[in-house]
Amino acid sequence: MNKTVRVSYFAILREQRGLANEQVSTTASSAAVLYEELRARHGFTLPGSRVRVAINDEFQAWDSPVRDGDSLSFLPPVAGG
Amino acid sequence: MVFRITDSPIDPAALLPGLSDTRAGACATFEGRVRAQNDGKGVSSLDYEAYAPLAEKEGDRILSEARDKFHILDAVCVHRTGSLKLGDLAVWIGVISEHRGAAFEACRYIIDESKARVPIWKKEHYADGSTEWINCATRGPGAGGPSPANG
Numbered sequence: 233m234n235k236t237v238r239v240s241y242f243a244i245l246r247e248q249r250g251l252a253n254e255q256v257s258t259t260a261s262s263a264a265v266l267y268e269e270l271r272a273r274h275g276f277t278l279p280g281s282r283v284r285v286a287i288n289d290e291f292q293a294w295d296s297p298v299r300d301g302d303s304l305s306f307l308p309p310v311a312g313g
Numbered sequence: 314m315v316f317r318i319t320d321s322p323i324d325p326a327a328l329l330p331g332l333s334d335t336r337a338g339a340c341a342t343f344e345g346r347v348r349a350q351n352d353g354k355g356v357s358s359l360d361y362e363a364y365a366p367l368a369e370k371e372g373d374r375i376l377s378e379a380r381d382k383f384h385i386l387d388a389v390c391v392h393r394t395g396s397l398k399l400g401d402l403a404v405w406i407g408v409i410s411e412h413r414g415a416a417f418e419a420c421r422y423i424i425d426e427s428k429a430r431v432p433i434w435k436k437e438h439y440a441d442g443s444t445e446w447i448n449c450a451t452r453g454p455g456a457g458g459p460s461p462a463n464g
Contacts, residue, residue, distance in 0.1 A: 240364075242362060242364055242432070242434060243362050243434035243436070243446050243449065244434075244446040244449040246362075247446075277449075277451040278449060278451060279451075282449075282451075284432075286364070286367055286432075289366045289367050289370070290367070290370075291367070291371075305364060305367070307364065307432050308434060308446065308448075308449050309448035309449055310428075310429070310430065310431060310432055310433055310434060310448070311428070311433065311434055311435040311446075311447035311448045311449075312361070312363075312368075312392055312404065312427055312428050312431050312433030312434075312435065313345050313392075313403065313404055313424055313427055313428035313433075
């Protein structure tokens with residue numbers, strides 16, 4: 233089933249995508265599948281193993297389901313401090 | 314206890330009054346500053362970017378953990394976003410406790426956990442005009458994962 237989600241990108245992913253957020257229509261069953269779809273579409277250099285996902289402003293596991301209306305954020309390796 | 318992301322310069326003098334408590338015999342503070350070199354390359358400036366809502370949530374969790382692990386009275390952490398110059402304050406942490414040991418240990422815990430867990434990213438601009446998102450390399454020495462702590 234097609235779902236519409238809001239996707240936010242940060243840091244290197246934002247630059248590689250060329251924008252900070254967008255609406256995406258997807259049939260992806262999980263956050264991991266959605267990331268791979270987007271990685272293939274936009275040529276993200278980071279493999280999923282080095283990225284974390286947040287859904288609706290909380291860290292979540294990669295096998296979390298994608299639901300219509302969710303806000304997903306893909307987070308490159310962090311480097312604060 | 315508060316963990317805050319700000320796009321304005323950090324003013325420690327304005328933050329210290331928030332850590333007033335006559336039970337406290339110790340106040341340990343940590344300043345993370347923009348350094349002129351990293352991995353042998355000359356750094357000219359830094360950009361910090363944060364996912365603020367989640368960064369503040371995760372930061373608050375770290376402060377709560379510090380309170381549970383160490384005998385502290387209060388803790389504050391503020392992290393900058395935006396474009397920073399050499400010497401600018403990137404992060405400021407203040408911890409108060411009855412005795413100094415807990416304040417030192419909690420301060421260390423908060424910066425170490427923040428660097429590892431809080432969704433903040435750092436882009437270095439080098440003197441030779443190149444740039445790099447730290448820990449995001451997919452080729453070369455940093456490609457296997459996060460590089461060792463470098464702050």
